[in-house]
Amino acid sequence: MNSVSLSIIIPAYNEEKRLPPYLASVLEYLEHGDRPYEVIIVDDGSHDATAEVVARFMQENTRVKLIRLPGNRGKGYAVKTGMLRASGNLRLFTDADGATPITELERLQKAIADGADVAIASRAMKDDSCLVNAHLHRKVIGRIFHFIVTALMVQGIRDTQCGFKLFTADAAETVFSLQRIDDFGFDVEALYLCKHNDYRIAEVPVNWTDIAGSKVSLVRDSLRMFTDIFRIRFFDLTGAYRH
Numbered sequence: 001m002n003s004v005s006l007s008i009i010i011p012a013y014n015e016e017k018r019l020p021p022y023l024a025s026v027l028e029y030l031e032h033g034d035r036p037y038e039v040i041i042v043d044d045g046s047h048d049a050t051a052e053v054v055a056r057f058m059q060e061n062t063r064v065k066l067i068r069l070p071g072n073r074g075k076g077y078a079v080k081t082g083m084l085r086a087s088g089n090l091r092l093f094t095d096a097d098g099a100t101p102i103t104e105l106e107r108l109q110k111a112i113a114d115g116a117d118v119a120i121a122s123r124a125m126k127d128d129s130c131l132v133n134a135h136l137h138r139k140v141i142g143r144i145f146h147f148i149v150t151a152l153m154v155q156g157i158r159d160t161q162c163g164f165k166l167f168t169a170d171a172a173e174t175v176f177s178l179q180r181i182d183d184f185g186f187d188v189e190a191l192y193l194c195k196h197n198d199y200r201i202a203e204v205p206v207n208w209t210d211i212a213g214s215k216v217s218l219v220r221d222s223l224r225m226f227t228d229i230f231r232i233r234f235f236d237l238t239g240a241y242r243h
Helices: 019-031 050-060 075-085 102-113 136-152 169-178 186-196 218-237
Strands: 006-012 037-043 064-068 090-094 118-122 164-168 201-205
Touching (some): 006 019, 006 075, 019 050, 037 050, 075 090, 075 169, 090 169, 102 118, 164 169, 169 186, 186 218
Parallel strands (some): 037 064
Antiparallel strands (some): 090 164
């Protein structure tokens, strides 16, 4: 049997300031549980002290692991690397800013226990128990991209971009071994591959708060995501997603 029940993957690029408080909260939460875990931080070619920050956590907790990429490849590539190096029966990737509290993992785990293969956090689903505090530019990007994705790629999902997604080991290994998109559009690609391989997706409302320091650009990243939609279509048509 697998000795690791839960793997948490955190992609990080120049996150020396935002990562430490979130990583501390993740470890505190996990230490109160009784299941074996690992936390994998994938340093995506940072130029700041991100790796040094993680090294300090590693000295105090051997379940914290660091993967250092030689250069900046993109969030999608960092998540893929962590997911395929992980060994947990369940594998969560979460953003380093801590916009989604780690305690929201319980909502996603319940969805998996109820039969889903993949559970994704949603800022778009309404729930009286959840509060979403997003800045205007985030809302604009979300609405534009949701329109494009629904029209051209993945139907039935309200929020493809929230950086808090939980996969079973089987789904993670299948989906991320096929992933080709290295940038922000990888979320859509991953969900497209889930549907393509008949994995059951559950979208779950969560608490979410916009954290200062976002690297998302309204114009640049909207255009890149739009381009990625057509790249996904191209990869599919040319057979790149076949096992």
